Amino acid sequence: MGYKEKYDEWLQNLDSNDSLYKELLNITEEDKEDRFYKDLSFGTAGLRGKVGAGTNRMNVYTVGKATQGIADYILSKGKEAMDKGVVIAHDPRHFSKEFSKLAAGIFAANGIKSYTFPDLRPTPQLAYMVRRLGTIAGINITASHNPKEYNGYKAYWEDGCQVSSSVADGMTEKINAVDIWKGIKTSDFDEGVKKGLITVLGQEYDREYLDKIESLAIHEGDELDLSIPLVYTPLNGCGSIPFRQMLNDRGFTNWKIVPEQENPDPDFTTVGYPNPEDPKAFRLSEEYGKKFGAELLMATDPDADRFAIEIRDDNGNYIPLNGNQTGYLLVNYILEGHKSAGTLPSNGAMVKSIVTSSLSSIMAEDYGVKMFETLTGFKNISGKVPYLHEHGLKYLFGYEESVGYAACEDIRDKDGISAGMLVAEAAAYYRKQGKTLFDVLGQIFEKYGYFAEDEPNIVLEGIEGGKRIERMMKYFRENIPSEVAGIKVSKVIDYINGYEDIPKQNALRLFLENDSWFAIRPSGTEPKIKFYFYSKQNCAEEAAKVNGQIKEEILNLINAVE
Numbered sequence: 001m002g003y004k005e006k007y008d009e010w011l012q013n014l015d016s017n018d019s020l021y022k023e024l025l026n027i028t029e030e031d032k033e034d035r036f037y038k039d040l041s042f043g044t045a046g047l048r049g050k051v052g053a054g055t056n057r058m059n060v061y062t063v064g065k066a067t068q069g070i071a072d073y074i075l076s077k078g079k080e081a082m083d084k085g086v087v088i089a090h091d092p093r094h095f096s097k098e099f100s101k102l103a104a105g106i107f108a109a110n111g112i113k114s115y116t117f118p119d120l121r122p123t124p125q126l127a128y129m130v131r132r133l134g135t136i137a138g139i140n141i142t143a144s145h146n147p148k149e150y151n152g153y154k155a156y157w158e159d160g161c162q163v164s165s166s167v168a169d170g171m172t173e174k175i176n177a178v179d180i181w182k183g184i185k186t187s188d189f190d191e192g193v194k195k196g197l198i199t200v201l202g203q204e205y206d207r208e209y210l211d212k213i214e215s216l217a218i219h220e221g222d223e224l225d226l227s228i229p230l231v232y233t234p235l236n237g238c239g240s241i242p243f244r245q246m247l248n249d250r251g252f253t254n255w256k257i258v259p260e261q262e263n264p265d266p267d268f269t270t271v272g273y274p275n276p277e278d279p280k281a282f283r284l285s286e287e288y289g290k291k292f293g294a295e296l297l298m299a300t301d302p303d304a305d306r307f308a309i310e311i312r313d314d315n316g317n318y319i320p321l322n323g324n325q326t327g328y329l330l331v332n333y334i335l336e337g338h339k340s341a342g343t344l345p346s347n348g349a350m351v352k353s354i355v356t357s358s359l360s361s362i363m364a365e366d367y368g369v370k371m372f373e374t375l376t377g378f379k380n381i382s383g384k385v386p387y388l389h390e391h392g393l394k395y396l397f398g399y400e401e402s403v404g405y406a407a408c409e410d411i412r413d414k415d416g417i418s419a420g421m422l423v424a425e426a427a428a429y430y431r432k433q434g435k436t437l438f439d440v441l442g443q444i445f446e447k448y449g450y451f452a453e454d455e456p457n458i459v460l461e462g463i464e465g466g467k468r469i470e471r472m473m474k475y476f477r478e479n480i481p482s483e484v485a486g487i488k489v490s491k492v493i494d495y496i497n498g499y500e501d502i503p504k505q506n507a508l509r510l511f512l513e514n515d516s517w518f519a520i521r522p523s524g525t526e527p528k529i530k531f532y533f534y535s536k537q538n539c540a541e542e543a544a545k546v547n548g549q550i551k552e553e554i555l556n557l558i559n560a561v562e
Helices: 003-013 019-024 029-036 060-075 079-084 096-109 123-133 165-176 189-194 204-214 240-250 279-292 323-341 359-366 378-390 416-432 437-448 462-478 540-559
Strands: 047-050 086-090 114-116 137-141 150-157 198-200 230-233 255-257 296-300 307-312 318-320 348-353 370-374 394-400 404-406 450-454 457-459 487-494 508-512 517-522 528-537
Touching (some): 060 079, 060 150, 060 165, 096 137, 096 150, 096 189, 096 198, 123 137, 123 150, 123 416, 189 198, 240 416, 279 307, 279 318, 307 437, 323 437, 323 450, 378 394, 378 404, 404 416, 450 540, 457 540, 462 517, 462 528, 462 540
Parallel strands (some): 086 114, 086 137, 114 198, 230 296
Antiparallel strands (some): 047 150, 296 307, 394 404, 487 508
């Protein structure tokens, strides 16, 4: 069925008073095609798309279809899976609460128990609750750090990780079989609560989540300067309450929250693009930081799974750190902190993604800790925990360059609250020693070498954008350069069919003879092709120069593909 036929089908089935019906009457032909040329695809990242009418949009019908398909998948697992149930959370975005209640009602109509929260909660808390409650699955209605027009649907399985490829494939088969107009069973949320099929969780579970995070503390009390001036912003998202509570619990006495971004705002009015990876998200934090004399600025994204910082340099300017650089500080503090506290295990292990800087591997090795690599995504990073246990290793930390950090093995997803606690603790610990995080980062480079990193991406939306990304990847595979910026390519890894113990992914990684390397892959959740460039030299300026030359040549090559 073509997009025009799908469009007509929606008009025929929607009530004329439905807001989605009225929306469809006022769209252009180009918009009509974009909304109906495909179904919003479900995968290991769940669903994600713009909110609106159409098969390629987030709305009650696409969310309902996905939920009914997942319900059918759970039903196929038997009565025990149905009784274990599903835990459901949501973020502050438009329709998030409505979609979460819809999902709970659909599970109830299918005889499947569900647990919900009274209001918005962080994604990592949802991930924790899956294993804590022993549910068969978890659902979070969130679009993470995407622009305000988006919403999404993250699915978790009983291990507390986002669904694996095999589970996602099984769910997708069931979802695709659902008739969007006649095949979705629904029931009233309040009626589900009365029947005992829907349970609204109490605040004791919030406290338990925070206790789990706070148990990660390495140094406490007099070892820390808890008067360190800090500024935090939740970017109008889920992090506001738990992050503030964590700072208070840990005894920090001199911190401020950005007031315009303290409370939920689905339009992210003072933020724009609510991604803490983007330094522009720190504009108000910097203003308050300068007034307050803050040494450290911290931010979580709207569902509080991502975390980013800006640190103050010797001249009092705020320097935004990318995900790798914040990762260096965290890896260093966890290793050095545990060693100084006498708690560094002899069987320690860390995990990073294949597109994350090699510096952390060098650091881990220096402390006798083994670093493992996985594909991108925390279903892979946190999913490595059982393997580590089976091989007698102690999980210490996992992260990837896109400002995602997993410090607690019981929270099997990236967690901005625990990352924030450890960074604030590290800053207070070093301040007690007369050092700043800026000083510590410099010492890391002095000890291990100067690394430069850059992670640009090219956004290509819509049908043609997706096709062009496919052409870019195809062209590069067929034209692997023998040298880049005058430096010979020493090794090529193509993950398209897997590599060693790493499963397949549409990604390429090229290593150069001068210790530089770069990787290319399409994003799994956004309409973009992503690049990762890394270079190591004897000084920061030379590392940045070499990395810039490599980046320029590769981006010129890719951009030439029409």
